[in-house]
Amino acid sequence: xxxxxxxxxxxxxxxxxxxxxxxxxxxxxxxxxxxxxxxxxxxxxxxxxxxxxxxxxxxxxxxxxxxxxxxxxxxxxxxxxxxxxxxxxxxxxxxxxxxxxxxxxxxxxxxxxxxxxxxxxxxxxxxxxxxxxxxxxxxxxxxxxxxxxxxxxxxxxxxxxxxxxxxxxxxxxxxxxxxxxxxxxxxxxxxxxxxxxxxxxxxxxxxxxxxxxxxxxxxxxxxxxxxxxxxxxxxxxxxxxxxxxxxxxxxxxxxxxxxxxxxxxxxxxxxxxxxxxxxxxxxxxxxxxxxxxxxxxxxxxxxxxxxx
Amino acid sequence: xxxxxxxxxxxxxxxxxxxxxxxxxxxxxxxxxxxxxxxxxxxxxxxxxxxxxxxxxxxxxxxxxxxxxxxxxxxxxxxxxxxxxxxxxxxxxxxxxxxxxxxxxxxxxxxxxxxxxxxxxxxxxxxxxxxxxxxxxxxxxxxxxxxxxxxxxxxxxxxxxxxxxxxxxxxxxxxxxxxxxx
Amino acid sequence: xxxxxxxxxxxxxxxxxxxxxxxxxxxxxxxxxxxxxxxxxxxxxxxxxxxxxxxxxxxxxxxxxxxxxxxxxxxxxxxxxxxxxxxxxxxxxxxxxxxxxxxxxxxxxxxxxxxxxxxxxxxxxxxxxxxxxxxxxxxxxxxxxxxxxxxxxxxxxxxxxxxxxxxxxxxxxxxxxxxxxxxxxxxxxxxxxxxxxxxxxxxxxxxxxxxxxxxxxxxxxxxxxxxxxxxxxxxxxxxxxxxxxxxxxxxxxxxxxxxxxxxxxxxxxxxxxxxxxxxxxxxxxxxxxxxxxxxxxxxxxxxxxxxxxxxxxxxxxxxxxxxxxxxxxxxxxxxxxxxxxxxxxxxxxxxxxxxxxxxxxxxxxxxxxxxxxxxxxxxxxxxxxxxxxxxxxxxxxxxxxxxxxxxxxxxxxxxxxxxxxxxxxxxxxxxxxxxxxxxxxxxxxxxx
Numbered sequence: 001x002x003x004x005x006x007x008x009x010x011x012x013x014x015x016x017x018x019x020x021x022x023x024x025x026x027x028x029x030x031x032x033x034x035x036x037x038x039x040x041x042x043x044x045x046x047x048x049x050x051x052x053x054x055x056x057x058x059x060x061x062x063x064x065x066x067x068x069x070x071x072x073x074x075x076x077x078x079x080x081x082x083x084x085x086x087x088x089x090x091x092x093x094x095x096x097x098x099x100x101x102x103x104x105x106x107x108x109x110x111x112x113x114x115x116x117x118x119x120x121x122x123x124x125x126x127x128x129x130x131x132x133x134x135x136x137x138x139x140x141x142x143x144x145x146x147x148x149x150x151x152x153x154x155x156x157x158x159x160x161x162x163x164x165x166x167x168x169x170x171x172x173x174x175x176x177x178x179x180x181x182x183x184x185x186x187x188x189x190x191x192x193x194x195x196x197x198x199x200x201x202x203x204x205x206x207x208x209x210x211x212x213x214x215x216x217x218x219x220x221x222x223x224x225x226x227x228x229x230x231x232x233x234x235x236x237x238x239x240x241x242x243x244x245x246x247x248x249x250x251x252x253x254x255x256x257x258x259x260x261x262x263x264x265x266x267x268x269x270x271x272x273x274x275x276x277x278x279x280x281x282x283x284x285x286x287x288x289x290x291x292x293x294x295x296x297x298x299x300x301x302x303x304x305x306x307x308x
Numbered sequence: 309x310x311x312x313x314x315x316x317x318x319x320x321x322x323x324x325x326x327x328x329x330x331x332x333x334x335x336x337x338x339x340x341x342x343x344x345x346x347x348x349x350x351x352x353x354x355x356x357x358x359x360x361x362x363x364x365x366x367x368x369x370x371x372x373x374x375x376x377x378x379x380x381x382x383x384x385x386x387x388x389x390x391x392x393x394x395x396x397x398x399x400x401x402x403x404x405x406x407x408x409x410x411x412x413x414x415x416x417x418x419x420x421x422x423x424x425x426x427x428x429x430x431x432x433x434x435x436x437x438x439x440x441x442x443x444x445x446x447x448x449x450x451x452x453x454x455x456x457x458x459x460x461x462x463x464x465x466x467x468x469x470x471x472x473x474x475x476x477x478x479x480x481x482x483x484x485x486x487x488x489x490x
Numbered sequence: 491x492x493x494x495x496x497x498x499x500x501x502x503x504x505x506x507x508x509x510x511x512x513x514x515x516x517x518x519x520x521x522x523x524x525x526x527x528x529x530x531x532x533x534x535x536x537x538x539x540x541x542x543x544x545x546x547x548x549x550x551x552x553x554x555x556x557x558x559x560x561x562x563x564x565x566x567x568x569x570x571x572x573x574x575x576x577x578x579x580x581x582x583x584x585x586x587x588x589x590x591x592x593x594x595x596x597x598x599x600x601x602x603x604x605x606x607x608x609x610x611x612x613x614x615x616x617x618x619x620x621x622x623x624x625x626x627x628x629x630x631x632x633x634x635x636x637x638x639x640x641x642x643x644x645x646x647x648x649x650x651x652x653x654x655x656x657x658x659x660x661x662x663x664x665x666x667x668x669x670x671x672x673x674x675x676x677x678x679x680x681x682x683x684x685x686x687x688x689x690x691x692x693x694x695x696x697x698x699x700x701x702x703x704x705x706x707x708x709x710x711x712x713x714x715x716x717x718x719x720x721x722x723x724x725x726x727x728x729x730x731x732x733x734x735x736x737x738x739x740x741x742x743x744x745x746x747x748x749x750x751x752x753x754x755x756x757x758x759x760x761x762x763x764x765x766x767x768x769x770x771x772x773x774x775x776x777x778x779x780x781x782x783x784x785x786x787x788x789x790x791x792x793x794x795x796x797x798x799x800x801x802x803x804x805x806x807x808x809x810x811x812x813x814x815x816x817x818x819x820x821x822x823x824x825x826x827x828x829x830x831x832x833x834x835x836x837x838x839x840x841x842x843x844x845x846x847x848x849x850x851x852x853x854x855x856x857x858x859x860x861x862x863x864x865x866x867x868x869x870x871x872x873x874x875x876x877x878x879x880x881x882x883x884x885x886x887x888x889x890x891x892x893x894x895x896x897x898x899x900x901x902x903x904x905x906x907x908x909x910x911x912x913x914x915x916x917x918x919x920x921x922x923x924x925x926x927x928x929x930x931x932x933x934x935x936x937x938x
Binding site for chain 3: 090198200
């Protein structure tokens with residue numbers, strides 16, 4: 001029982017059996033999180049660096065919690081986006097950190113390809129916590145874990161991912177991972193927020209929300225970054241909300257067992273109405289809990305062993 | 309692996325469990341603060357059988373707990389790859405109870421050591437006692453079982469394999485030996 | 491004398507080489523300007539081509555004989571798009587090291603771009619480059635900037651720059667943003683008979699893009715620049731050229747649309763020429779899947795469709811020149827995350843081999859056409875005086891062996907830059923001798 005990958009750089013190309021193993025392991029870590037003492041000594045003595053070049057409290061805290069629950073030693077490195085003109089180069093930062101004898105790096109960066117770049121700089125195990133517009137694999141894994149919890153399976157379910165697909169690494173990782181697990185994925189957003197060549201992601205892409213929601217078992221809303229309105233990608237929040245936002249009225253026209261997901265943070269009242277976010281079909285808080293379990297599973301499966 | 313000797317057949321296994329059950333009851337009088345936890349994987353089935361036997365004698369039902377110690381093992385850094393994490397479920401409060409840990413084979417003692425660490429994270433039992441079906445020697449830790457079904461002398465290249473009807477379609481304990489081609 | 495040994499091959503660059511009397515025999519002489527493509531001998535004397543004939547004239551004794559059996563003997567190759575980085579970034583390259591790289595690549599002439607620091611935007615800067623290039627192993631022709639400091643606002647003094655030796659003007663690195671300024675520049679250039687070389691990029695559309703916008707950029711999660719960012723300015727500059735009657739040359743054409751627009755403009759008789767680079771022929775954006783920053787340049791690698799259109803453009807003559815856009819960078823600017831890496835790749839030492847491997851070997855261009863694209867046409871467009879083997883002209887000669895199989899290894903480059911997209915590539919063909927004014931400045935020996 002072992003993963004075929006040595007790092008978690010993304011879900012593209014990761015086989016079904018690896019994803020299944022991670023989800024199964026995560027289910028068992030979920031149990032650990034229900035105990036009174038929510039800690040196991042498994043990763044004691046292992047040092048993990050959280051290298052976060054992009055501001056992100058929630059993902060970093062989730063990883064940090066996962067690391068501490070596994071009794072690992074954690075190191076936090078937060079930096080505003082560093083480029084060679086601003087200060088220490090990424091390679092130098094990595095070298096300095098490695099000189100302090102670390103085992104694993106959890107990295108988030110605004111430039112795609114940074115986790116892959118780090119695998120060439122260091123022997124440590126690399127886990128991608130989000131790189132540019134490229135991938136956010138642990139988010140997709142926790143999304144799948146949540147769906148599996150609610151439905152008992154993944155295969156054959158249809159998920160509609162709605163929002164700013166163009167800038168979303170969450171949409172990409174989910175497109176790769178969910179397709180491999182036998183789910184049907186539909187990506188939906190206004191044409192200005194869809195990739196120019198949508199076929200490249202291997203899933204259905206549409207700007208028609210009704211078409212996307214038709215037959216969906218799961219709706220995943222993506223956060224709309226309000227700055228995008230400044231760059232002219234959509235005319236107004238009001239129009240966006242009307243056409244692509246999810247409110248109780250839209251939800252009431254859909255089957256009763258549909259679940260609503262969101263990677264957070266939510267723009268309440270814009271892509272997701274408060275009464276839906278807090279409603280009984282929302283599994284958003286489950287996603288957060290499962291996030292720690294999934295990250296524990298990933299750290300556990302990649303972290304140990306005589307990989308020298 | 310080839311079979312060397314049948315250590316217990318189904319009848320012998322059942323008699324051993326019955327004897328262990330009586331030994332447990334001899335030592336543990338307050339069954340209101342009492343619990344049985346089986347270790348993944350086959351210890352779980354043995355625990356369930358012991359609990360059923362106690363139940364028949366005492367005319368009461370006993371729930372058993374399931375404990376997986378994978379996360380407490382001492383070989384995380386040196387193992388080639390990570391072993392599968394299995395279910396842990398202890399559905400009762402373990403504080404202040406007399407707890408019986410049930411496992412199929414006691415060998416180096418490392419699994420029981422890991423179990424003791426795991427249990428301490430769940431609470432503080434009054435006593436932790438260990439019941440094993442087979443004690444095969446070769447201890448690497450200062451660990452002993454309180455209740456033993458059978459003591460067997462083995463060599464390190466041999467293995468003791470328990471099969472249970474619940475998942476293996478038979479009840480038996482075999483002494484196995486690694487073949488040259490293994 | 492600089493010597494580099496790569497296994498059995500030895501590369502020699504001799505910056506103190508003196509003109510010699512040379513006999514080049516048994517080579518296939520390809521001189522498209524004089525419609526020659528046959529096995530001939532060539533005699534070089536006093537730094538000039540003395541004679542070409544089947545037999546060696548009686549009484550001709552050479553100081554050095556070169557047996558060019560199986561090789562091509564052509565007018566010296568000219569790379570009309572090179573960044574020599576001096577003045578200002580001598581850490582990336584100097585005129586000295588850049589010209590060494592050029593002659594090692596078979597070039598006897600290069601034209602260097604003005605986006606140095608300070609920019610080549612007035613007479614003194616042009617003179618500086620000319621002077622620094624004096625004893626170098628390759629002829630250097632400066633290109634002056636269109637606008638002062640390449641700021642896109644005020645015209646540079648074309649007259650005094652041409653007087654000092656500039657052969658063209660360009661703001662390469664970017665476009666002249668304001669169409670009115672570009673119109674003035676084109677009009678003004680007419681007085682000097684020089685072409686205006688256009689880097690075509692609508693910076694508003696290309697802003698923030700690190701590779702071609704397409705399926706690959708979506709897959710890799712990298713923000714892309716669309717092909718239309720190039721095509722819109724190609725159209726604009728061609729229309730301005732047509733309107734003003736000026737002569738333009740489009741730099742580094744990379745898209746299908748650009749080729750189509752140039753083809754159409756030429757058919758209407760507009761005075762436009764253009765170039766592409768070997769990397770746009772050999773590679774596509776699919777080669778970026780490993781985020782290799784040594785494949786990041788501007789304009790970026792495009793799709794297969796674009797590449798195929800460029801190949802057709804070369805074959806039918808729409809594209810006149812193959813130039814390298816040699817752009818060396820220090821490792822600190824390349825060995826970083828993809829988004830932060832500087833744009834640009836080197837090319838002087840790989841242009842010829844890649845062209846031979848991808849165009850000659852695949853039967854797309856004949857040897858004669860390759861010589862046109864890499865010698866005759868650049869010389870003609872910039873008025874450099876070379877590009878032929880007529881007797882009496884400077885003996886600037888490139889001897890190429892199209893048979894040699896080797897692997898690109900940047901460790902052995904003469905350029906300071908190591909940012910090549912062809913690292914480890916198996917290629918077929920290379921320059922064997924580069925002769926500048928009768929002096930053998932570069933030789934590739936093979937140890938027996």
